[in-house]
Amino acid sequence: MTALFERLLIAGVGLVGGSLAHAVREAGLAGEVVGFGRSEPNLAVARERGLVDRTSRDPAEAAAGVDAVVIATPVGTAVGVAEALRPHVRPGTILTDVGSVKTALVAALEACWAPVGPVVGGHPIAGSETSGAAAARVDLFRGRRCILTPTPATDRAALGRVRALWEGVGARVEEMTPAVHDELLARVSHLPHLVAYALVDAVAGARVDGHDLLAYAGSGFRDTTRIAGSPAGLWRDVALANAPAVRAALGEFRAALERLESLLAAGDGDGLEAVLAAARAARRRLGRGE
Amino acid sequence: MTALFERLLIAGVGLVGGSLAHAVREAGLAGEVVGFGRSEPNLAVARERGLVDRTSRDPAEAAAGVDAVVIATPVGTAVGVAEALRPHVRPGTILTDVGSVKTALVAALEACWAPVGPVVGGHPIAGSETSGAAAARVDLFRGRRCILTPTPATDRAALGRVRALWEGVGARVEEMTPAVHDELLARVSHLPHLVAYALVDAVAGARVDGHDLLAYAGSGFRDTTRIAGSPAGLWRDVALANAPAVRAALGEFRAALERLESLLAAGDGDGLEAVLAAARAARRRLGRGE
Secondary structure, eight states, rough: OSEEEEEEEEEEHHHHHHHHHHHHHHHHHEEEEEEEOSSSHHHHHHHHHTTSSSSOOOHHHHHOOOOOEEEEEEEHHHHHHHHHGGGOOOOOOEEEEEEEEOOHHHHHHHHTTTOOOEEEOOEEOOOOOOOHHHHHHHTTTTTTTEEOOOOOOHHHHHHHHHHHHHTTTTOOEEEOOHHHHHHHHHHHHHHHHHHHHHHHHHHOOOOTBBEEEEEGOHHHHHHHHHHGSOHHHHHHHHEEEEEEEHHHHHHHHHHOOOOHHHHHHOOOOHHHHHHHHHHHHHHHHHOOOO | OOOSSEEEEEEEHHHHHHHHHHHHHHHEEEEOOOOOOOOOHHHHHHTTTSSSEEEEEEEEHHHHTEEEEEEEEEEGGHHHHHHGGGGOTTTEEEEEEOSOHHHHHHHHHHHHHHHTTEEEEEEEEOSOOOOSSSOOOTTTTTTOOOOOOOOOOOHHHHHHHHHHHHTTTOOEEEOOOOOHHHHHHHIIIHHHHHHHHHHHHHHHHBTTTOGGGGGOOOOOHHHHGGGGGGOOHHHHHHHHHHHHHHHHHHHHHHHHHHHHHHHTTTHHHHHHHHHHHHHHHHHHHHOOOO
């Protein structure tokens, strides 16, 4: 089998980048997988775990001879990384990414990369509150969705190769516009993160008779707030980059919460149970999953 | 070793009642453990799993010769169950419960049980969105907190025996007033449940370009909403029975959420990161736990 890419550069060898690198190596999708990053200790972990063939902290060295670049750094630093690599890649090099927001990011990457080659926006829906090369898992994308977000500017051949990359690591690839992606993820991902952070914030800040409230948290509170353990800078950037859709999603959530509050204030047991039962039914259709 | 109780009646052999029954039997804390309930299929599961010595659906038969009763039915039915058993117990029989709300419930149980014997309010902080005797686990309370909520009316000897019961199944027992318990649990338990239900409600009801949003839910959304799979009637009753504290907790949460929204609307990245980072730090002190 011919590899999909001769030499693939993965910029940001964290949970997502490291898992992709490892899965690409295992599936033989690239002749060589190079890891680029700032933190030598993290790159050392990536090498020791065999996630990549080699690593570099130098943009010129990292980018030499690659035919595709995957930006897997946090959303807020993606464009800066692309700019640092751009002078060192050969013409036609494909740029793709894994960012959780797409409209603003894909537009910025297209503007940055226009002199060089094609851009394909991507977002694998997989992850956890863990981070770093140590958290990478070769099967992270297996059976998970990966959304690609072509624009009118997207090169169809490049889109096909990026699709083959994700399908090659076991993901179910789907295409939609950056705007639809962002509206969708605002609700199923960005909103739950902000809700989890707000819930911890509210409870950690409350005082009842001198008790440390968090000491009484059971498994329900722990599950509901697990993703509030995610890196703050990353979610700041996501929320800001997708602010209009996130604010709309927050508004929808606040309306749902106010509906519960009104029913509670009115002592409307039947109404309250109807809303809770409908939500329960929807949640149970979703299953426990992972 | 002399058993703590000659014959213990557990009314409601679900996750909590069934787990307590099983742990009591295993620890030899009662000469006999009787399970009382309405659903014969569930009682059959309790017998087959050896959670109890025997079961009955008849109040008179179930209550005969017992020296303590644990009400482990949902909060909304607890008083009705106590009333049904009352005519059939001997004088001095201890009544205790496991309800997630205490102020209104303990007062009602004290009023109901006054002609008979002492009442001790209790609440083991353990559970999950599962239910029924099939979900019972002998170690459910091991290492978990159990809050007892004595009132000025509480008999100290009865309080001591109920404390010994919970310590005997491995729980860490703590005492506080019913009012403090309710303020505390409103924040660490009742609030997260309503938030999870509201989150599912909002996302299940939203539409983006014809997509079924829940199909795109990742592990973050699943964790954050897991407890929205809990029985609706149970949480309706808890919310209504603890309405003042729950509404206060909802107000605190809404304030935290509005703080995030304001920072987002203002594009205040530093302010947003500071709030998220503080919440993250608080959440990480809590640990992953179970």
